[in-house]
Amino acid sequence: MDFAPSPLALQLRERLLAFMDRYLLPYNAAWHAAVVAGDYPPPFLEDLKTLAREDGLWNLFLPTLRDDEPGTRLCNLDYAPLAEAMGRLPWAAEVFNCHAPDTGNIELLHRFATPPQRTAWLAPLLEGRMRSAFAMSEPDVASSDPTNLQTTVRREGDHLVLSGRKWFITGAAHPHCRLLIVLCRNADADGADSHHRHSMVLVPVDTLGVQIVRNISVLHHHAPEGHCEILLQGVRVPADHLLGDWGAGFAMAQARLGPGRVHHCMRTIGQCELALRLATERALERTAFGKPLAEQANVQEWLAESRIEIDQARLLVLHAAWLLDQGDAADARTVRAQVAAIKVVAARLQQRVVDRAMQVFGAMGLSPDTPLAAFWTWGRALRLMDGPDEVHLRTVARHELAQARAGLGDSAAYFTTPEQLRAPPHLSA
Ligand SMILES: Cc1cc2nc3c(=O)[nH]c(=O)nc-3n(C[C@H](O)[C@H](O)[C@H](O)COP(=O)(O)OP(=O)(O)OC[C@H]3O[C@@H](n4cnc5c(N)ncnc54)[C@H](O)[C@@H]3O)c2cc1C
Numbered sequence: 457m458d459f460a461p462s463p464l465a466l467q468l469r470e471r472l473l474a475f476m477d478r479y480l481l482p483y484n485a486a487w488h489a490a491v492v493a494g495d496y497p498p499p500f501l502e503d504l505k506t507l508a509r510e511d512g513l514w515n516l517f518l519p520t521l522r523d524d525e526p527g528t529r530l531c532n533l534d535y536a537p538l539a540e541a542m543g544r545l546p547w548a549a550e551v552f553n554c555h556a557p558d559t560g561n562i563e564l565l566h567r568f569a570t571p572p573q574r575t576a577w578l579a580p581l582l583e584g585r586m587r588s589a590f591a592m593s594e595p596d597v598a599s600s601d602p603t604n605l606q607t608t609v610r611r612e613g614d615h616l617v618l619s620g621r622k623w624f625i626t627g628a629a630h631p632h633c634r635l636l637i638v639l640c641r642n643a644d645a646d647g648a649d650s651h652h653r654h655s656m657v658l659v660p661v662d663t664l665g666v667q668i669v670r671n672i673s674v675l676h677h678h679a680p681e682g683h684c685e686i687l688l689q690g691v692r693v694p695a696d697h698l699l700g701d702w703g704a705g706f707a708m709a710q711a712r713l714g715p716g717r718v719h720h721c722m723r724t725i726g727q728c729e730l731a732l733r734l735a736t737e738r739a740l741e742r743t744a745f746g747k748p749l750a751e752q753a754n755v756q757e758w759l760a761e762s763r764i765e766i767d768q769a770r771l772l773v774l775h776a777a778w779l780l781d782q783g784d785a786a787d788a789r790t791v792r793a794q795v796a797a798i799k800v801v802a803a804r805l806q807q808r809v810v811d812r813a814m815q816v817f818g819a820m821g822l823s824p825d826t827p828l829a830a831f832w833t834w835g836r837a838l839r840l841m842d843g844p845d846e847v848h849l850r851t852v853a854r855h856e857l858a859q860a861r862a863g864l865g866d867s868a869a870y871f872t873t874p875e876q877l878r879a880p881p882h883l884s885a
Contacts, residue, residue: 459774465534472513472541472552479504480548487547488824496680497550497631504551505584513552515582517559517719519781520566525582532715532777536722540770543726546830553584557626560716561588561637564656568700568708577635577658588635589627591659591686592709594620600847602639602709603650607688609657610643616657616698618665618691626841629671629682634661638688639705654705658697665691677833713842714780717795721773721802724838725766727831728809732762734826735813742816749816758812769805773798793855796848799838803845806835 461469483500490498508514515527517535530538542548549555558581565578580586593599597606607620618640627633636659645653659666667689671682700708736759739750749755776794779786810832814821821828839845 457775457778459533459771459778461537462534464528465530465537468513468516468528468530469537469541471511472516472538475508475511475513476541476545476548479507480545480551484545491680501550505553508551509553509584514584515553515562517554517715518562518566521582527582531781532718533774533781536718536774536777539719539722540726540729543723544730546727546827546834549723553582554719556716556720557590558588559719560712561590561635563715564590564637564699564708564712567711568656570696572696573658573699580634585632586634587627587630587632587681588637589625589633589684590639590712591622591625591628591636592639593622593624595623595685596621600844602654602706605639605641605654607638607640608643609638609640609655611695612692614695615692616695618657618659618688618693620688621685622688623685624672624683625686626679626683627681628661628668628684628686629680633681635659636661636666636686637699639709642703645703648703651706652703654709655702656699656705656708657693658699659688659691659693663691663693665689674837675833677830714791714795717799717842718773718777718780720838720842721769721776721798724802724806724835725770725773727827727834728762728766728769728806731810731813731828731831732759732766734828735759735762735816738816755816758816762809762812765805766809769798769801772801789855789858793852796851799842800845800848800852803835803838806838807832810835 483498483504486500487498490496509526512528515521515525516530516538518527519529519531519535521527521529539549539554542552542554562578562581565574565581569578577586577588581588592602592605594605594607597604599605605620607618607622609616609618618638620640622638625636628636638657638659639654640657641654642648661668665688667687668682669685669687671678671684673679674683736750739755739759740748742749744752750759772794776791776798779791779794782791810828814828814832817826817828820826823829
């Protein structure tokens, strides 16, 4: 097991960091000002995207790109340090066409789209000419269990008709969002088992009956690209807008989340690294009661704990990325459990590390003058996004239990019985 990035990944990481220093950080304040002014996406974003693409920093995430598709074809392990670097600046990923939820949607389309669907949706997404959203969660049912979903799709002649309500749909308020990938319950699902009742449908945002009801703020944080509530009222699309097979939606939704979670986790680790660095510098510069904060034992302990926890988490995430790269050679249940584990670890890590950093900063840590408040909000949201912690813990526990069941009794030799204590074995030649 070797988690060292390849020479190409190292070289790309250097280029990416240099690009961010040279082009993105100088625009950071302007990006925030544009968002506050309602001027989103900021006019310079397209120019930055063009520069990034010319620099070969484009679609860095998808190993299975075809020869005629733009991108670097890095494996998950090689992409991880690049995602970590991008994570430091939450709007950076879009410049490199590596932003969620489009990355996950691109993976879905890449695996399951028909040739016409590829032309209509995958190609413009890979070119960064449009955005998309993934619509699964619903206000009326516990969406951490997707078998509950109630938005229906029924077949009517050569059309599909959708009705229901979705919410927290990330990216749907982006002015360039053209496509919703909607997970629906099949109207004729009765009798099918709970994992074969759902289908995915490609719905152009401008289809009659699609209504973006509101952009929901998250802990009072307003994301310009949106976490939207969407009403679907008798939405009719041609039957060829079905993605994959009828009834295969649940399995496809599961498949979508593997690499995407590694991306989220690596971006989180990038934010944690930045939070730790900011806290460390602040502790060196700020003096209270006659000495720098850095000389207080509790501050040192916070910094040390953050360093240790970040490094632990990174190794776990890299291991998950490595497992994903093994493809069919890795046991699918182990991969699923490991991906679930990193999702829990990264979200919790972000809250702890950023919380400590905010405390080091005092009141300023809660202000918009540092990125910490936004990072903390994101960490809290991450404990629900892509499934709540508890569901992932359940996955990890089930895997552990399954392994123990398979070898039940294997650990019996580690017990000591009174009989053994009375009559220890003699070594024989
Ligand atoms: C910022 C943000 C962005 C999001 N973006 C998207 C998006 O783009 N597309 C999309 O479809 N959805 C999105 N979501 C929604 C997210 O996926 C759901 O919130 C999540 O799956 C949980 O579903 P729920 O909110 O219905 O909670 P519920 O399913 O009602 O669960 C509530 C709580 O019940 C507990 N619970 C549930 N199951 C178990 C269990 N098995 N064991 C123990 N406890 C359990 C957990 O504590 C959980 O938090 C986003 C959410 C947020 C906050």
